[in-house]
Amino acid sequence: MEDVEALKHPRSKALETLVERGFVEQVSDAAAIDQALAEGMVTFYIGYDPTAPSLHVGNLVCIMAMRLLQRCGHRPIVLLGSGTARVGDPSGRSDTRKMLDEQTIDAQVQKISEHFGHFLQMGTGAPNDAVVVDNQSWLGELRYIEFLREIGVHFTVNRMIATKTYRERLDQELPLSFIEFNYQLFQAYDFLHLYRHHGCTMQLGGSDQWGNMISGVELIRRIGGGDHGPAYCLTFPLLTTADGRKMGKTQRGAIWLHAEQLSPFDYFQYWVSCDDADVRKLLLTFTDLPKDEIEELCRAEGAALRDVKRRLAYETTRMAHGEEAAHNAQQAAAQAFGGGDDWSAVPAVGVPADPIKLVDLVTHDAVRAFPSKRAARQRIESGAVRIDGEPRTDPNEELHPEEFPAEGLRLQAGKRCRFRVVIG
RNA sequence: CCGUGGGAAGCCCAGAGGUAGGGCAGCGGACUGUAAAUCCGCGGUGCUUGCACGUGCAGGUUCGACUCCUGCCCCACGGACCA
Numbered sequence: 491m492e493d494v495e496a497l498k499h500p501r502s503k504a505l506e507t508l509v510e511r512g513f514v515e516q517v518s519d520a521a522a523i524d525q526a527l528a529e530g531m532v533t534f535y536i537g538y539d540p541t542a543p544s545l546h547v548g549n550l551v552c553i554m555a556m557r558l559l560q561r562c563g564h565r566p567i568v569l570l571g572s573g574t575a576r577v578g579d580p581s582g583r584s585d586t587r588k589m590l591d592e593q594t595i596d597a598q599v600q601k602i603s604e605h606f607g608h609f610l611q612m613g614t615g616a617p618n619d620a621v622v623v624d625n626q627s628w629l630g631e632l633r634y635i636e637f638l639r640e641i642g643v644h645f646t647v648n649r650m651i652a653t654k655t656y657r658e659r660l661d662q663e664l665p666l667s668f669i670e671f672n673y674q675l676f677q678a679y680d681f682l683h684l685y686r687h688h689g690c691t692m693q694l695g696g697s698d699q700w701g702n703m704i705s706g707v708e709l710i711r712r713i714g715g716g717d718h719g720p721a722y723c724l725t726f727p728l729l730t731t732a733d734g735r736k737m738g739k740t741q742r743g744a745i746w747l748h749a750e751q752l753s754p755f756d757y758f759q760y761w762v763s764c765d766d767a768d769v770r771k772l773l774l775t776f777t778d779l780p781k782d783e784i785e786e787l788c789r790a791e792g793a794a795l796r797d798v799k800r801r802l803a804y805e806t807t808r809m810a811h812g813e814e815a816a817h818n819a820q821q822a823a824a825q826a827f828g829g830g831d832d833w834s835a836v837p838a839v840g841v842p843a844d845p846i847k848l849v850d851l852v853t854h855d856a857v858r859a860f861p862s863k864r865a866a867r868q869r870i871e872s873g874a875v876r877i878d879g880e881p882r883t884d885p886n887e888e889l890h891p892e893e894f895p896a897e898g899l900r901l902q903a904g905k906r907c908r909f910r911v912v913i914g
Numbered sequence: 915c916c917g918u919g920g921g922a923a924g925c926c927c928a929g930a931g932g933u934a935g936g937g938c939a940g941c942g943g944a945c946u947g948u949a950a951a952u953c954c955g956c957g958g959u960g961c962u963u964g965c966a967c968g969u970g971c972a973g974g975u976u977c978g979a980c981u982c983c984u985g986c987c988c989c990a991c992g993g994a995c996c997a
Contacts, residue, residue: 905948
């Protein structure tokens with residue numbers, strides 16, 4: 491009851507903002523969290539296991555939550571889990587993760603860590619600057635017997651197998667390897683470590699992390715020493731689009747936050763072509779715009795919503811890629827979808843040709859407008875492809891470099907894929 | 915380890931010797947607003963565009979195999995062992 495009250499009328503700006511922007515799914519002790527956030531700077535952390543080569547939109551909810559709390563004066567710790575990535579989190583998975591080799595993990599950590607600076611304030615000398623830590627530095631030197639004696643004694647297997655992640659595996663009689671069974675202990679230990687060494691009292695994460703997070707809270711209650719008061723955790727809802735799908739996956743692949751994997755232009759396009767029904771939620775979650783302003787913007791109806799989507803796309807692109815890239819992407823989108831002949835701002839992709847067939851052009855690695863040549867032929871024949879505004883329906887048409895100007899040709903493939911292609 | 919049933923395109927399922935069919939998702943077109951809805955089309959892959967390869971993997975029988983046979987892998991259920 492107290493929880494409900496604290497969530498409805500939070501005293502802290504931080505919790506109030508999290509709640510009204512839809513970041514809160516479940517909290518360990520809402521009233522206490524609210525009080526802690528109202529009283530002063532809280533140090534909190536979110537862990538990322540470097541199991542993918544880059545961050546993508548699916549990771550962005552957590553990043554935005556950190557950003558938001560930091561702007562309310564609290565201090566984020568980004569925990570890169572290159573130690574826990576060596577173990578493999580079974581949460582939400584029906585099978586064991588593929589074991590990643592050490593080089594892959596280290597390379598991914600390097601790449602991912604660079605990117606948090608785009609979203610979080612770091613290195614300014616302020617007390618709430620974000621810090622990045624890597625749990626390999628403490629997990630890597632653990633000694634097994636000592637770990638079992640200090641940490642393992644506080645976990646009962648009875649309790650562990652009751653948690654959702656493990657229970658699902660056991661109920662379905664799917665294999666649960668011992669290494670995975672250890673994962674929860676390591677994540678709990680991470681929290682304890684950060685509590686002891688960084689005064690970290692709150693862990694945030696996706697809703698699938700609840701079990702792991704609450705086990706850390708309990709571990710701290712038992713042996714944390716209480717120097718920094720009790721520990722808490724808070725989970726975010728899994729964000730889905732209006733048609734019930736996970737954010738950040740499209741036909742052409744994941745929406746990466748790194749420019750080498752997805753151009754700022756394509757990133758911008760992802761946001762601008764979202765469903766009307768998602769605009770408000772996306773603005774609340776992925777931009778810094780004040781809630782009042784968002785409500786005002788979302789009063790737009792019909793075609794006027796396009797402008798709101800452009801704003802959404804601009805804000806999100808600015809955050810991930812910077813002001814200049816966002817500006818360029820916006821200009822490029824205006825050119826590519828504005829009906830004019832000038833596509834100079836649209837990023838050019840180079841395709842070798844001497845000459846090249848239309849079907850090979852649209853399926854070339856740099857373009858990949860269609861998933862296979864077979865599909866490309868069918869789409870071309872049904873009128874999906876235009877060059878410089880003219881429909882081209884012959885997949886075998888040969889395109890000669892000398893027919894096109896040096897600045898490239900304007901390629902439309904389907905309704906949303908548009909490229910400036912320089913062939914030759 | 916034994917027995918039974920089953921693996922088919924992103925997902926669900928029909929086909930039980932005659933050359934892979936339906937539903938959903940998806941994609942494309944029209945209409946629009948780079949949205950939704952609706953209508954129409956596509957519906958595994960490759961390429962030399964009418965041909966080749968495609969029903970877990972590898973063989974075999976057959977004019978012809980998703981279908982029958984052998985071996986292997988994986989999944990579900992039941993049993994044995996651990997007890």
